[in-house]
Amino acid sequence: MFQSLMANRRVLTVQGRRVIVAGSTAKAADMLDIPSAATLHYMLGLSGGRYRPCISNALNVFIDLADVIIVDEYSMAAAELLEAAHCRCVEAAQHGERQFSIFAGKKVILCGDPHQLPAVCRRCKGDDCPHQPYRWQHFAAFRSVPLVTNVRQAGDEEFAELLFRMRTSLPTAADLQVLAARVVRPPTAMPEEAIIVAGLNSEVRLYNRQQLQAHHPDGVTEVAAAHTFGSSTLTAAQQADVIASLEHRCTLPSHLNFAANSPAICIRNLRNTLYNGARLTVLQLAGDRLRVRLPSGAETTISRVNESQLFGHGMVTRSQFPVLCSYARTVHRVQGETFQVPVYIDPTSFQQPGQGYVALSRAKTLSKVFFVLAESQQLEAAMFTPHVPQH
């Protein structure tokens, strides 16, 4: 029983120490590219939402026997997740002195770049969100070990140095000049394999529509979301108003546009290889299922999912494929990724600290970066305001 749990929970043994390797999100776990890695939620049996005591004795033993926990992309983990992980370790220790230490005395290594975007918080907006990982009550107990070698931009030293400065401070006049040399003006023909990065969802939708039209002028399919209302007393006009009001609330798209072999991402954690942020190639609509290809080359299908929202005194449910066209993506979506292909950045709406740095640092060399700016606009230092966590 225990052996199978150890195998199933995918514990690594390194120099006699039992190591759990986890990602803060499913995407972070997948990008670790270690077969034994999963999400911290999965590894520690956390359900998300409110903390619940562990009812599996075997899981408690598994957690208690781990010596080291490595969490990748910790900057995307909410303070509650770190707190829940700590509570679980203490709970699993049960006896002895260890339960009075942080993480019950285990070695915990948090990897990540604190200058990436802050963790998404649905409760607060602004800089004083107490749910950021670095505001967790025990965060101060961690020792900071600065990055020594930059792997992503290793081939372009000048770019790496520029990024290193821009992590923590606004670009200098000289830096801005270097970046301004990469500005292109619309209409710009962007190659189909390019990644476009923008600040707002509305900009992303526009770029996706443009790219689909440009590269698949005859073959764009549009799948509208279906809506059902809990109450049947609404007129058609009232229903249309409610549906329009969902635009900024629903995470499922009102319309999914794609062409055969166009790039897309999954926006729900569906199953192992289909998680929020997983890259896909859309193949075709087959009845009520969407046929897609995974980066591994395997093909699978995706069903519609439902999302319900309250309005006035009623409930509306949107049914749609949890898939977005992904020629263009928001900065938040590309966090943690590395692109070999050209990266076209539209910084027009970069207002959140860290957006400019995260977008720019996805490319391996500056020669693959382009800034798309309207004729009337210039690159401005404020577009690259760094995210410097205030504890």
Ligand SMILES: [Zn+2]
């Ligand atoms: Zn918050």
